[in-house]
Amino acid sequence: MxxxxxxxxxxxxxxxxxxxxxxxxxxxxLVPGGVNFSVFSRFATSCxxxxxxxxQPEPLVEIPFPPEFRIxxxxxxxxxxxxxxxxxxxxxxxxxxxxxxxxxxxQSKVLLDPYARAIGGRDTWGQPPDWNNVYQHRARFxxxxxxxxxxxxxxxxxxxxxxxxxxxxxxTRHPSSGVKHPGTFTAIRDKxxxxxxxxxxxVELMPxxxxxxxxxxxxxxxxxxxLYNYWGYSTVGFFAPKAGFAxxxxxxxxxxxxxxxxxxxxxxxxxxxxxxxxxHTAEGNERGPxxxxxxxxxxxxxxxxxxxxxxxxxxTGNTLNCNNPIVRNLVLDCLRYWAAEYHIxxxxxxxxxxxxxxxxxxxxxxxxxxETLAFDPILAKCNLIAEAWDAGGLYQVGSFPAYGxxxxxxxxxxxxxxxxxxxxxxxxxxxxxRIEGSPDLYGGAARGATASINFITAHDGFTLHDLVSxxxxxxxxxxxxxxxxxxxxxxxxxxxxxxxxxxxxxxLRQRQMRNALAILMVSQGVPMILMGDEVARTQQGNNNTxxxxxxxxxxxxxxxxxxxxxxRFFRRxxxxxxxxxxxxxxxxxxxxxxxxxxxxxxxxxxEHLWRPDWSPNSRTIAFMLxxxxxxxxxxxxxxxxxxxxxHWAGHGFDLPPLPPxxxxxxxxxxxxxxxEDSWELGSEPRLPDQSGILVGPRSVVILVGR
Amino acid sequence: xxxxxxxxxxxxxxxxxxVVVLDGELDTNSAPVAQQQILPLARDGVRMVLxxxxxxxxxxxxxxxxxxxxRQVTNNGGRIVLVxxxxxxxxxxxxxxxxxxxxxxxxxDAGRAAIVQ
Numbered sequence: 001m002x003x004x005x006x007x008x009x010x011x012x013x014x015x016x017x018x019x020x021x022x023x024x025x026x027x028x029x030l031v032p033g034g035v036n037f038s039v040f041s042r043f044a045t046s047c048x049x050x051x052x053x054x055x056q057p058e059p060l061v062e063i064p065f066p067p068e069f070r071i072x073x074x075x076x077x078x079x080x081x082x083x084x085x086x087x088x089x090x091x092x093x094x095x096x097x098x099x100x101x102x103x104x105x106x107q108s109k110v111l112l113d114p115y116a117r118a119i120g121g122r123d124t125w126g127q128p129p130d131w132n133n134v135y136q137h138r139a140r141f142x143x144x145x146x147x148x149x150x151x152x153x154x155x156x157x158x159x160x161x162x163x164x165x166x167x168x169x170x171x172t173r174h175p176s177s178g179v180k181h182p183g184t185f186t187a188i189r190d191k192x193x194x195x196x197x198x199x200x201x202x203v204e205l206m207p208x209x210x211x212x213x214x215x216x217x218x219x220x221x222x223x224x225x226x227l228y229n230y231w232g233y234s235t236v237g238f239f240a241p242k243a244g245f246a247x248x249x250x251x252x253x254x255x256x257x258x259x260x261x262x263x264x265x266x267x268x269x270x271x272x273x274x275x276x277x278x279x280h281t282a283e284g285n286e287r288g289p290x291x292x293x294x295x296x297x298x299x300x301x302x303x304x305x306x307x308x309x310x311x312x313x314x315x316t317g318n319t320l321n322c323n324n325p326i327v328r329n330l331v332l333d334c335l336r337y338w339a340a341e342y343h344i345x346x347x348x349x350x351x352x353x354x355x356x357x358x359x360x361x362x363x364x365x366x367x368x369x370x371e372t373l374a375f376d377p378i379l380a381k382c383n384l385i386a387e388a389w390d391a392g393g394l395y396q397v398g399s400f401p402a403y404g405x406x407x408x409x410x411x412x413x414x415x416x417x418x419x420x421x422x423x424x425x426x427x428x429x430x431x432x433x434r435i436e437g438s439p440d441l442y443g444g445a446a447r448g449a450t451a452s453i454n455f456i457t458a459h460d461g462f463t464l465h466d467l468v469s470x471x472x473x474x475x476x477x478x479x480x481x482x483x484x485x486x487x488x489x490x491x492x493x494x495x496x497x498x499x500x501x502x503x504x505x506x507x508l509r510q511r512q513m514r515n516a517l518a519i520l521m522v523s524q525g526v527p528m529i530l531m532g533d534e535v536a537r538t539q540q541g542n543n544n545t546x547x548x549x550x551x552x553x554x555x556x557x558x559x560x561x562x563x564x565x566x567x568r569f570f571r572r573x574x575x576x577x578x579x580x581x582x583x584x585x586x587x588x589x590x591x592x593x594x595x596x597x598x599x600x601x602x603x604x605x606x607e608h609l610w611r612p613d614w615s616p617n618s619r620t621i622a623f624m625l626x627x628x629x630x631x632x633x634x635x636x637x638x639x640x641x642x643x644x645x646x647h648w649a650g651h652g653f654d655l656p657p658l659p660p661x662x663x664x665x666x667x668x669x670x671x672x673x674x675x676e677d678s679w680e681l682g683s684e685p686r687l688p689d690q691s692g693i694l695v696g697p698r699s700v701v702i703l704v705g706r
Numbered sequence: 707x708x709x710x711x712x713x714x715x716x717x718x719x720x721x722x723x724x725v726v727v728l729d730g731e732l733d734t735n736s737a738p739v740a741q742q743q744i745l746p747l748a749r750d751g752v753r754m755v756l757x758x759x760x761x762x763x764x765x766x767x768x769x770x771x772x773x774x775x776x777r778q779v780t781n782n783g784g785r786i787v788l789v790x791x792x793x794x795x796x797x798x799x800x801x802x803x804x805x806x807x808x809x810x811x812x813x814x815d816a817g818r819a820a821i822v823q
Contacts, residue, residue, distance in 0.1 A: 085734040085765050143770060147807070186801040253766050253802045260803030 007033045009080050013063045020069045021076030027115030028141055034080035039113060040073055041297045043103055044093040047075040050110050052088045057133045088120055088138040093295060099308040102299030110135040112292035117142040118255055119210040119237045125244035129214060137236050137291055140252055144341060146259045153345045154271050155381045156201060158450040158526055159584045162574050164200040165458055166531035168208060168245045174554035181247035185261045192268050198534060199574045202271040204348055206459055207232035210240040215282050221479045227547040233350060234282040236291060238334045262343050271345035278331050279354040284317035285310045300326050303361055311361050313354050315391030322355045328369045336378045346383030353390040356401055363394055367401055374403035385453055398441030410438060410452040417456050418490035421515050423646050426616040432604060437524030439588040448587045452525035456516050457533055461543045464533035467491045468512040470498060474541030485544030498541055511698060514569055514670040514677060518700040521573040522642050524585055534570035535559035565674035572678040576667055579681055582630040582637040601629035609654045619647040624656050639705040645695040654692050664690055664703040671696025712736045715743040723753045723818055729760040732768025741771045745778060752784035755817045759790025769804050776807055789817035
């Protein structure tokens with residue numbers, strides 16, 4: 001092969017050999033002979049490439065981009081012979097400082113590349129940084145040559161997913177985890193057998209884009225220990241995995257470590273979804289640090305008031321200007337990169353309502369960003385899930401611009417099920433909607449049950465154990481006098497606030513946790529469970545543990561043994577769901593018999609057949625899913641009957657008659673002591689009385705007809 | 707050893723087995739040089755033992771050189787095994803997914819025995 005012409009430099013700067021670069025792709029790209037740099041700024045008057053030896057405070061060299069290397073608003077340059085493992089790079093930009101016009105250029109700052117694919121400076125979690133270093137978050141180079149072999153995203157149908165929401169560090173940081181590298185990507189790999197046993201088929205990782213755990217870190221007023229930005233909902237770099245989550249972050253190999261985790265999860269049938277935060281950045285408001293965007297092109301990247309201050313729809317100081325065409329492309333480039341380079345299966349968008357606001361913050365009827373993502377060819381098989389609200393008061397559950405693609409975290413599901421379980425009155429009519437996949441919210445064009453991500457607990461709020469153990473939040477450890485966190489938890493402590501030795505209270509809590517999980521697993525839509533709920537993980541009543549790098553957030557693996565009964569119940573319920581397509585319809589019910597089986601697809605009952613008690617003080621309801629209507633009649637499944645009694649007394653329920661060759665078998669009864677609270681697939685005992693069943697106080701019974 | 711380099715490559719061949727002893731650190735500077743010396747050995751059907759016992763550290767580039775070598779050797783119908791890989795190097799290779807491509811043996815004799823089978 002003839003050698004390419006462009007492997008030869010055309011000029012020098014000191015000892016550095018250069019040539020004009022290519023504007024696409026943005027960022028730093030390894031090319032034959034060197035590195036291609038490309039960075040956008042509309043208003044910068046000049047730009048320099050600042051090179052550092054790894055970790056050094058003083059630059060190795062600053063190479064101005066020659067004017068003729070700029071194309072449009074993009075500075076480009078190819079630098080030859082860089083030692084890509086030992087050099088870090090940044091940019092220095094000059095331009096107007098005129099906040100009223102939205103400009104905040106500052107020549108004294110070294111700026112992180114918005115497209116940096118690996119970022120140093122926080123390589124080891126919790127290692128205090130040198131705050132005197134002018135360049136805190138340092139762009140590095142990445143070899144994009146991972147050997148995926150035959151792997152690709154799994155493309156599991158959305159309705160078949162059972163999502164497990166987890167924090168990378170919290171999952172294995174506890175000393176009891178028994179892994180070699182606690183709190184890391186690779187440690188999750190070590191725990192794949194646990195996830196397989198639980199039978200979840202999707203992990204949703206709380207933010208893994210590079211963030212700064214020292215962002216707003218401070219000593220706890222109670223204990224003196226450091227409070228961190230532990231959850232990580234504050235992005236430093238959208239293209240870089242958090243180095244401090246990688247055992248090999250100190251060797252700069254976090255990219256390979258994360259890709260290896262994804263590959264291994266895929267090999268075990270488990271999808272990977274990322275919780276992504278595009279609504280704001282770690283730069284805060286005008287008093288925050290200048291890390292990247294503010295110094296590269298403040299007016300483009302942020303939503304600004306007419307006076308040049310930062311809009312704060314995120315509640316964290318700034319708002320990314322998502323529907324600016326430049327920023328829209330950044331988000332698109334980013335998601336395409338994660339889908340193509342990391343084989344990510346789906347994305348959950350934090351405070352996604354912001355992504356539908358225009359540059360002045362007004363909600364758009366047809367937001368270009370959301371439409372672009374919905375129709376993008378590379379993202380075509382990725383699940384797109386919106387947290388359909390923001391901190392500016394825009395609440396779009398049921399009305400998020402979906403383009404037939406977007407699903408939503410269904411906050412109304414969470415609230416209705418919580419209220420039902422704690423015994424609130426007048427919840428039943430809404431409950432039935434939620435169990436059916438919220439047709440009242442998602443019955444419109446091109447949506448369906450899979451638009452509803454059903455959850456009862458998530459990282460934000462109580463754990464399941466705490467939901468049934470506390471009436472009120474207990475957030476004193478956050479150092480804000482218990483003023484932070486949600487006040488509307490719809491929780492009930494079962495008779496005593498917090499820890500107790502009272503066996504009746506403890507027994508009821510066990511039952512309530514089972515009730516919640518049982519209802520979640522027989523609801524249409526896509527269930528999500530929170531890390532550790534399967535073993536009764538507690539946050540001691542704290543419903544906003546964003547700042548704790550300690551046992552409030554770490555999964556204690558000794559609970560696996562202590563709560564083996566609950567874990568088994570979870571595993572069986574998840575397995576039951578995954579075995580029964582009638583529980584996993586993508587569309588909504590029609591409430592009629594369209595296959596001629598004698599029963600409609602779903603029928604609602606009360607203590608008496610066909611007669612649910614809708615009165616406000618009724619706390620009992622039942623439903624039957626007809627197996628012949630599974631997946632719209634395309635599959636034949638067993639029929640399933642579910643009776644829910646959230647009254648404090650037991651109630652008898654009449655059972656729908658089955659064809660003569662079939663009988664009702666008990667899959668689960670939360671009113672019975674373990675291990676007989678649930679049964680393995682196929683081993684469900686036949687119900688002696690096929691005409692009726694007594695459902696105990698605050699209990700759920702699930703029957704299968706076979 | 708070339709004073710500018712951090713790794714030395716020594717090649718010997720006995721009984722149809724090519725033994726490559728790497729001595730020093732493999733990083734972004736030394737890995738390409740080592741690779742230049744190893745790749746000509748990757749002829750059809752070669753049986754190659756890479757002796758890593760004197761490699762205390764391998765960077766990302768060094769590990770990549772190994773995988774690239776592995777691909778070229780196996781694409782030419784050859785076989786390659788690693789021996790004497792330091793624990794820390796082995797751990798890094800495991801965590802980053804590179805280790806699973808290789809057969810790894812503790813000693814040169816074990817590696818040599820495995821590759822002639």
